[in-house]
Amino acid sequence: MLGITMDFASPGGTIEISRALYSQHWHDDQVNRVWVRTRVGTERAAVRAAIVHDLGHKYTLHIFSSGDMVDYWVAQIRRGFAGVDVLRAVVFLVMLLGVADTLASGVVQRTRELGVARAVGVRRWQLKRMVLVEALVMGTLGLVLGSAVGIALGALWVLWTFPYLLGYVLDFHVPYAELGIVALMTAMVCAIAAVLPARGVARLEPAAALRYE
Known part of the structure; x- marks a missing residue:
């Protein structure tokens, strides 16, 4: 026996042994794989x-x-993993609708408070910025929690599940570039989701908002 080496051909390593010695002990002279250097x-x-x-x-x-x-x-x-791209698009769509709905509901529920803010001199662009900041905060919290859970599940899959199912041991790498792209897309989605609620806030008239019940 010459030794055991790790390569892609076998998850547990490859035992290198002379052909004559193998035939002598296992009485097998068939060949099903040949490596050519x-x-x-x-x-x-x-x-x-x-x-x-x-x-x-x-x-x-x-x-x-x-x-x-x-x-x-x-x-x-x-x-x-080809279906992951479709799931990613669905997740961003759900996030877009969810953030927009949450912001719109918040604007409706705080109509009187926003009317008071307008009455005491808060400008329309400041209210718009407030809604945008709320959207970005929601997106940031979701991104942090989602990234943490995703990295944990990825590590579980790569380090334990995949070797258990197939035997191959893989190195775990955090995709920092992809995380940056996802963060940018999250910010864009949250900004888009904040457009309509921000416009609604900007159109509030103080007198009408104060009469809102």
Whole structure:
């Protein structure tokens, strides 16, 4: 036995052993996988063509490079998570409607208070800014809580669930760039959701608002 190495071909590592020693102890002379190492500068296409020419007529061969195998599994994983983009769009839509509804309800419930604020000299743009700040605060709280829960669930999946189901051990990386994009999109959605409630606040007339019950 030469040793055990970790590679993508096996989740538990690969035991490297001489062919003669393996046949001697396990009485198995069949081969179902062959790794071919090429010299630096060798064309993969030429090696593939030579193997097919020499052995293709005798055996049913599937020839992949290590990069091809990695790309295949990456594609399968991405295919499995393809629906996440749709769910992401649905989440942003629900957030847009939820924030807009919450802000609009808050404006209606505080009509008298807002009328008093207008009566004592608070300007329309200041009320608009107040509604916008409320929307951004709501979005920030949701983003912080959602990110914390998402990172925790991601760590649970990558570090424990995925190795348990498939055996492969993966490194866990926090997608900081994606988090930045999500934060920007959250701010945009909250700002859009605040447009109509802010306009409603700006149109309040102090006298009418004070008579509101």
